[in-house]
Amino acid sequence: MSVSQPHAAIVTVSDRASRGEYEDKGGPGCEAYLRDVVTSDLTITRHIIPDGRESVANMLRELVAAEADLILVTGGTGPAPRDETPEGCAEVIEKELAGFGEEMRRASLLEVPTAILSRQSAGIAGKSLIIMVPGKPSAIATCLNAVFAAVPYCLDLIGAAYLATDPTRIEAFRPKAK
Numbered sequence: 001m002s003v004s005q006p007h008a009a010i011v012t013v014s015d016r017a018s019r020g021e022y023e024d025k026g027g028p029g030c031e032a033y034l035r036d037v038v039t040s041d042l043t044i045t046r047h048i049i050p051d052g053r054e055s056v057a058n059m060l061r062e063l064v065a066a067e068a069d070l071i072l073v074t075g076g077t078g079p080a081p082r083d084e085t086p087e088g089c090a091e092v093i094e095k096e097l098a099g100f101g102e103e104m105r106r107a108s109l110l111e112v113p114t115a116i117l118s119r120q121s122a123g124i125a126g127k128s129l130i131i132m133v134p135g136k137p138s139a140i141a142t143c144l145n146a147v148f149a150a151v152p153y154c155l156d157l158i159g160a161a162y163l164a165t166d167p168t169r170i171e172a173f174r175p176k177a178k
Contacts, residue, residue, distance in 0.1 A: 005040075005041050005043055005161065006040050006069045006155070006160070006161035006162065007044075007045070007067070007068045007070075007161070008034055008038075008042055008068065008070040008072065009046075009063045009068040009070070009071045009072070010027050010044065010047070010072045010074065011027075011046075011047045011048075011059055011060070011071065011073045012026045012046070012047070012049070012135070013049055013051055013055070013056055013073060013075040013076035013085050013135075014026070014048065014050070014076070014135065015050045015082060017048050017075075018050040024048055025135065026136070026137070026140065027048065028137070029137030029138075030072045030074055030133065030144075031044055031046065033141055036166075037144075037148060037165050037166060037170045038163060038165055038166075039164045039165060039166050040161075040162065047063075051075075051076050054088065056084065056089060057088040057089075057091040060091075060092040060130060063128065064128045065126075067126070067127060067128070068128050069127065069160035069161045069163070070128070070151065071128055071129070071130045071131070072131055072133055072144075073085055073131070073132045074132075074133050074134065075134070076088075076135075077118050077120045077132050077134060078117055078118060079119070083119075085119075085132055086119045086121060090123075092125045093124065093125050093130060094124055094126070095124045096122075097122040097123050097154070098121060100121060100122030100131060100147050100150075103147050104133070104143035104146050104147060107142050107143060107145065108134075108139060108143060111142060120133055120134065122147070124154075126158075127158050127159050128160065129151065129154050131151075145170070148170045149170055149171060149173045150173060152165060152172040152173075152174065153172065153173055156174065
């Protein structure tokens with residue numbers, strides 16, 4: 001277990017937000033979620049980049065090299081022509097965690113039938129856990145609520161920093177020591 005302070009990086013993928021034409025709501029939504037659920041002394045950095053496979057891959061490579069423990073990528077997971085977040089993530093991810101995407105879509109389908117159009121997923125690169133979430137704050141919370149109990153243990157398994165959660169919000173699952 002790493003004893004360093006955990007670092008969460010939030011990447012908003014949006015052409016309009018990156019040009020200042022649109023207020024980023026995904027980044028603040030992700031940060032609000034983390035501040036509500038995580039009890040560890042957490043460093044959070046936020047980045048806004050344009051849509052596109054290359055911009056996503058380049059930013060993720062930087063964050064993985066900087067040893068961000070948790071990277072939340074918000075936006076660009078739909079079927080529109082410029083939505084290439086999953087493709088950019090795939091260039092960096094070494095191990096896909098398909099169950100994250102499956103569970104996030106399952107939870108979202110309880111709220112909106114268009115959740116099947118979302119292509120979010122998750123994976124590991126180095127000691128970083130990368131999770132793709134939608135750009136709408138309410139959808140971010142739905143998706144992260146569905147999977148976040150597994151996040152701290154995943155970080156343990158990949159050698160990232162230890163992350164604690166507020167059990168009244170999300171009870172992190174860690175197997176009992178033998």
